[in-house]
Amino acid sequence: MILVGLLAGALMLTGCQGSTATKEEETEGKHLSFLYNFATNSLDPHVDSSYVPLRAGITETLMKLDEEKLTVTPWLAESFEGEDGQNWTIHIREGVTFHNGKELDAEAVKNSLSRAVKESIAVKNALKIKEMKADGQILKIQTTEPFPEFISELVNPNTAIIDVSEDDIINRPVGTGPFELSSFSPGSKLEVERYKDYWDGAAKLDAVTFAFNEDASARTLALKSGQVDIVYRPEVESLESLKAEKGVVVDSTSTFRVHQMTMNMQREEMKDVNVRRGIDALIDRKEIVDTILLGHAEPAIGPFLPSLPFAPSYEEDGQEDAVAYLKKAGYTIKGGVMQKDGKPLSLTLLTYSARADLPLIAQVFQSDAKKIGISVKIRQIDVPEDYMGGNRDWDLATYSNLTAPRGDAGYYLNATYHPKGALNFSGAEEPELTSIINELNRTVDQEKRAELSEAAADYVHDHMINSFILHPSTIVAYDGDRVKNWVTTKSEYYMITNELDVKEP
Structure with missing residues (x-):
């Protein structure tokens, strides 16, 4: 069977960027070693797409996601008001200091947000800030238009608050989190140590090594060999052997993530909706979930988890429908080759190894497409x-x-399908869809927001702008005999916290 060969070849596809962390042999105090699956060459929190500064406990945002209630709650902010959805008053928490000892006030927050907007077009488009005024611990913000979900955008790790007066933000950002940076080796690791004056109670750990390795098998071996304490997304094929290891805990948690097949709608062949529907029909979601993810996922038809109130459901096409859709687009199979006007249908599919299952999904699709001459x-x-x-x-x-x-669906819909969205890689410019998203951005009522979100998802499905494969679980493995208070979050934002601890020898 083709999938057996694909799984056997997984190691050939995983990247080897970064280096596996090792526990410090002579570290004073409590030390923990954490191995992450994405490497970064910059710790600038306003542009780092890996969100490492926040995940490593260096930076914090004004607002935070309550993982249990799925609501937004103040973090560096103490409270906020904004009844009209356009004029916001944010009360900055008192008694917070940056790692350099400077006090956090509204002016510092204003300067940090101003830099984030300047450095990141995605942040600029997301926040829609027209004007900011700082007075003591009070920050007043006016958006360019009524934008009820403005406060939830302040959960975004790229809006993290830092002291922008510091010189080297790329390599040494100064935040307010429970840990301050002690060293950074781009693409390899960073070392953080406890910030004793942390406003929410000093961390239980003295130091943490936050290292990177994009090779899933290497991450697994690092935990098995005792080199690290916690591994983020170990190799799925090795989970049973990990569970058999004495003391190892494997934690699998559903998240708000989706693996999707992004369609480049600016390519000539991809402009035809029936071609896109044919590609979608080729995806054998259940087999991918069962064989590649070993059940640690659920098939996806739309972008949102079925449990969310704005997640519509659709009937799934079978692989046998792919040829019918392509026939509607003018393609026929001649000599085993899918072609139109004598031109074979040939597609370029991008993938990346930091998520080890994606190259395998790409190979499964390649194999299934070949069966019908693509x-x-x-x-x-x-x-x-x-x-x-x-x-x-x-x-x-x-x-x-x-x-x-x-x-809430607003983040994804704005980022992925609005013409100004930072993640609009399909190049979608659909006036009707944009209109739905714009109305969503102005809407406060949650039931109405759910209706609009569902309408946007329906549009994406009906026009097959992107195709959705599965909702993966986040899997974390750690040394349960040593690690205390680890929490695998749905948002994937909060990792190295002041509560994380290790047991005394």
């Missing part, structure tokens, strides 16, 4: 956001995205 060339890329945002020489891409990290 040639699929798989191209490995490093940073998908950079490549897809700057190049249009591809047709499809396996991509993974958080679709409702704050329990």
Whole structure:
């Protein structure tokens, strides 16, 4: 069976960027070693797409997601008001200091948000800030238009508050979190140590090594060998062997993430909706979930988890429908080749190894497409956001995205389908869809927001702007004999916290 061969070849597809962390042999106090699956060469929180500064406990945002209630709650902010959805008053928490000892006030927050808007077009489009005024601990913000979900956008790790007067933000950002940066080796690891004056209670740990390795098998081996304490997204095929290891805990938690097949609608072949529908029909979601993810996922038809109130349901096409859709687009199979006007249907599919299951999904699709005469060339890329945002020489891409990290659809719909969206890699410019999203941005009532979100998802499905494969679980493995208070969050934002601890020897 083709999938057996694909799984056996997984190691050939995983990237080896970064280096496996090792526990410090002579570290004073409580030390923990954490191994993450995405490497970063910059710790600038306003542009880092891996969100490492927040995940490593260096930075914090004004607002935070309550993981249990799926609501937004103040964090560096103490409270807020904004009844008209356009004029906001944010009360900055008192008694908070940056790691350099400077006090956090409204002026510092204003300067940090101003820099975030300047450095990131995605943040600028998301926040829609027209004007900010700071007075003591009070920050007043006016948006360019009524925008009821403005406060939820302040959960975004790229809006993290830092002291922007510091010189080297890329390598040494100064935040307010429970840990301050002690060293950074780009692409390899960072070391953080407890910030003793942390406003919410000093961390239980003295220091943490936050290292990167994009090779899932290497991450698994690092935990098995005792080199690290916690591994984020170990190799799925190794989960049973990990569970058999003495003391190892494997935690699998559903999240708001979706693995999708992004369609480049600016490519000539991809402009035909029936071609896109044919591609969608080719995806055998259940087999991918069962064989590649080993059941640690659920098939996806739309972008949102079925449990969310704005997640519509659709009847799924079977692989046998793919040829029918392509026939509507004018294609026929001649000599075993799917073609139109004598031109074979040949597609370039992007994938990346930091999420080890995506290259395998790409290979499964390539194999299934070949059965009906479609040639699929798989191209490995490093940073998908950079490549897809700057190049249009591809047709499809396996991509993974958080679709409702704050329990609301606004983030994903704006980022992925609005013409100004930072993650609009399909190049979609659909006036009707944009109108729905714009109305959603102005709407306060939650029932109405759910209706609009569902309408937007319906439009995406009906026009097959992107195709959705599965909702993966987040899997974390750790040394349960040593690690205390680890929490695998749905949002994937909060990792190294002041409560995280290790047991005394």
